[in-house]
Amino acid sequence: MRRIWQLARPYWWLVSLAIVFSFVASSLQGAIAWLVKPAMDKVLLARNYQYLALLPVGVIALIFLRSGAAFVQSYCMRVASLRLVRDVRNLLYHHLIRLPVGYFQKETSGRIVSRLVTDVSLIETSLGTIFQTTMIEGATVITLAAVALWRRWDLALLSFIVLPLVGYMARRLGVRIHRRRHRAQEKIADVTHRISEAIQGLKVIKVFGQESQRERIFSQENKRFYREMVRLTRLKEGTRILADGLTGLGVALVLWYGGSLVVRGVITSGDFFSILTALFMVFTPVKRLARSYTNIQEIRAAIDRVDQLLYLPEEKSGQHPIDSFRREIRFEKVSFAYPGSSEPVLKEVDLVIGQGEVVAIVGPSGAGKSTLVDLIPRFFDPTSGRILIDGLDLRELDLRDLRNLMAIVSQDVILFNDTVAENIAFGRPEASLEEIIEAAKMAYAHEFIENLPQGYQTLLGERGLNLSGGQRQRIAIARAILKNPPILILDEATSALDAVSERLVQKALEKMMIGRTTIVVAHRLSTIKGADKIVVLDQGQIIAQGRHEELFQKNPTYRQLYSTFLNEEERSQVIPLKR
Numbered sequence: 001m002r003r004i005w006q007l008a009r010p011y012w013w014l015v016s017l018a019i020v021f022s023f024v025a026s027s028l029q030g031a032i033a034w035l036v037k038p039a040m041d042k043v044l045l046a047r048n049y050q051y052l053a054l055l056p057v058g059v060i061a062l063i064f065l066r067s068g069a070a071f072v073q074s075y076c077m078r079v080a081s082l083r084l085v086r087d088v089r090n091l092l093y094h095h096l097i098r099l100p101v102g103y104f105q106k107e108t109s110g111r112i113v114s115r116l117v118t119d120v121s122l123i124e125t126s127l128g129t130i131f132q133t134t135m136i137e138g139a140t141v142i143t144l145a146a147v148a149l150w151r152r153w154d155l156a157l158l159s160f161i162v163l164p165l166v167g168y169m170a171r172r173l174g175v176r177i178h179r180r181r182h183r184a185q186e187k188i189a190d191v192t193h194r195i196s197e198a199i200q201g202l203k204v205i206k207v208f209g210q211e212s213q214r215e216r217i218f219s220q221e222n223k224r225f226y227r228e229m230v231r232l233t234r235l236k237e238g239t240r241i242l243a244d245g246l247t248g249l250g251v252a253l254v255l256w257y258g259g260s261l262v263v264r265g266v267i268t269s270g271d272f273f274s275i276l277t278a279l280f281m282v283f284t285p286v287k288r289l290a291r292s293y294t295n296i297q298e299i300r301a302a303i304d305r306v307d308q309l310l311y312l313p314e315e316k317s318g319q320h321p322i323d324s325f326r327r328e329i330r331f332e333k334v335s336f337a338y339p340g341s342s343e344p345v346l347k348e349v350d351l352v353i354g355q356g357e358v359v360a361i362v363g364p365s366g367a368g369k370s371t372l373v374d375l376i377p378r379f380f381d382p383t384s385g386r387i388l389i390d391g392l393d394l395r396e397l398d399l400r401d402l403r404n405l406m407a408i409v410s411q412d413v414i415l416f417n418d419t420v421a422e423n424i425a426f427g428r429p430e431a432s433l434e435e436i437i438e439a440a441k442m443a444y445a446h447e448f449i450e451n452l453p454q455g456y457q458t459l460l461g462e463r464g465l466n467l468s469g470g471q472r473q474r475i476a477i478a479r480a481i482l483k484n485p486p487i488l489i490l491d492e493a494t495s496a497l498d499a500v501s502e503r504l505v506q507k508a509l510e511k512m513m514i515g516r517t518t519i520v521v522a523h524r525l526s527t528i529k530g531a532d533k534i535v536v537l538d539q540g541q542i543i544a545q546g547r548h549e550e551l552f553q554k555n556p557t558y559r560q561l562y563s564t565f566l567n568e569e570e571r572s573q574v575i576p577l578k579r
Ligand SMILES: Nc1ncnc2c1ncn2[C@@H]1O[C@H](COP(=O)(O)OP(=O)(O)OP(=O)(O)O)[C@@H](O)[C@H]1O
Pocket: 105, 338, 339, 341, 345, 363, 364, 365, 366, 367, 368, 369, 370, 371, 372
């Protein structure tokens, strides 16, 4: 409850209004029970017919007023919980995009989506009910209990004997409900994960003919969720049955003892019915309170899961501002192991990348090339050693400033579900259309963009899947050109584009590299031949560096690697040279 209050604090005025109206509503409820005595004793038993007509009018008026107050209370409460949930979702999203990249290597996107959608929805649906129930029903229980006690304290106390029992049982079941709900939320996260996996891997599923297999796996995950929910429902219904049974016991006790008091003439029938009405009225809210307690247990499970995400530490930015790149990027004895792994992927890497240089990183698959370039924008920090930019450790630098100095064009181009123009202007949303067109022209993308149905205003659809691989890459290049940073990080595509696309992409890249420091994970012959420095990486270590001619003469590993870049014809020319 403390955490719920903490989250609800910004909407205190809505909550306060709801509290006030819940007291109004429950007082009116109390008034109805209170008026049973005069109605019974002074009107019905005294046969006072002139007041009889007033009874239904009074009851209707009271019920109307009570409903009105309950409406205001319920509306305020729901709005407060909707706002709370809206803000929690914003907070989660805000936090999510500031988490280190490493987090997302461990958690699947489907499971994260589930936290943002399913867990937050659970909070949303239950929170209003909980607030509403605890407040309105809590207040009602207090007023009705007061009426009953005022009328006849011993009779009232007798019926309340069962209340601690109801509370105790609810508590015991609550612990189990909390645990079950936790499991259910994990299972629904698995289900969401399977859905997003299927959407992302649809082509693979289809081409391998695995539709039925995937369906089976999905239905198993779905069944696990269903089972958890059935167990949860059983527990919740169990609580209800228990509360019903125990409250029935309370009524029975009052009927027996109260009835005997009336028969012996100790109390009037009016007293007896007034208490009975109050008790009948009090048991429903008591049962609701017990149910809302089980709801709280469920919400707790969802809040736990949301909090787990919310309390993950964000990326740490340094303080030092940096607005230009003048001299060099220096790796000093940099080693790196991925979080959760003890195996280093990079081992004591020493490397200097001078301003304006084109540095090509080559090496066999799995050598650590992508990892090495990922350290430059600080997607990960070295496990030991340090990386300096113009003499300053990356960890000391303001993260935004640091990343402002660079653009990345990687193998898997990420396009957003926005227009072409917005995708190109991603790093500079304020760019004019002229600037966007200029960048697209430099990236050899202008022509095909012009031919799209709405030109630059064409919506790219999810992940830009309605474009060809080469077109997507050229949009990514235009995006980098428009950002115009001094450092360029390229992860060249290994997948072959058709000859025309390949040439266009190549030309666009060459144009973009002019006047910039470029670090490129190279897969193209022309790139390594044109590089100022080639760095040969093998099993996380730099085994050689230098220009192409030099390495080709001296380094057998490089020669071997080099031949993998060649096509058949070129290779037949190189092999005699190797001999
Ligand atoms: N997120 C990760 N968690 C753990 N290990 C990883 C992760 N990403 C990569 N690795 C491991 O790090 C090593 C280097 O990977 P990296 O992607 O840097 O190699 P690469 O040289 O770029 O390979 P390729 O040319 O095939 O893309 C590999 O052994 C890989 O299994």
